[in-house]
């Protein structure tokens with residue numbers, strides 16, 4: 088799956104996400120995330136695991152600046168996006184691709200139109216309004232869809248697709264954005280086990296081919312172990328494990344999730 092984009096990327100500096108001493112408190116004095124620091128570079132994939140309510144989605148929302156961190160900084164390919172606002176923030180957001188649990192497609196648009204939405208940040212307001220995209224974008228979108236088995240569906244409306252097909256479209260849209268980091272928030276939670284495996288394969292493969300660091304919030308520890316090169320375990324708003332899947336032991340899982348009966 089080598090693409091023109093992939094070849095061009097080989098000449099570019101490595102893409103990266105760096106989170107430094109991130110703190111988020113929705114209520115003063117009660118931090119949900121407490122001093123989170125990590126860095127992901129190149130084509131590496133990281134799974135963020137942890138119990139419900141431990142702050143995984145909050146972390147994703149702080150990284151893409153849907154919510155402001157209380158303190159700390161987020162660097163995307165070296166650019167500190169923490170203090171940006173207005174046009175500069177909109178520009179920086181193009182560097183952050185998102186894949187959602189519920190896909191977030193525009194239901195009445197076709198597969199091709201949804202994927203081209205990934206280019207909205209790069210075209211003029213007039214082009215965006217008329218949804219007229221450069222031929223190069225259309226060619227790349229088609230090649231991308233072909234590479235993930237959706238060539239026969241380009242003109243089909245999003246609302247006629249299965250969950251797995253929708254998530255492929257969501258991933259293709261994010262890749263079309265040519266992001267410097269790809270954030271996936273529970274991308275398999277709405278899918279059956281077989282489709283979940285296929286979606287993880289597509290996500291990890293595309294992030295590798297396009298050399299985009301990938302961060303996946305995921306509840307399924309076995310999927311995290313199988314597909315990502317690194318696991319970060321959160322508990323009570325702090326990092327309690329950060330390492331390769333092979334090093335994640337039952338003791339670590341007890342620390343992350345608490346208890347142990349569920350492990351048997």
Ligand SMILES: Nc1ncnc2c1ncn2[C@@H]1O[C@H](COP(=O)(O)OP(=O)(O)OP(=O)(O)O)[C@@H](O)[C@H]1O
Pocket residue numbers: 113119137138139140141142143144145146
């Ligand atoms: N907008 C908000 N205002 C106040 N508290 C919030 C807000 N969003 C989340 N929280 C709280 O922050 C904590 C972390 O929530 P978050 O959604 O980040 O956890 P999570 O690890 O992603 O959970 P899950 O795995 O269930 O999705 C929870 O206690 C939640 O109630």
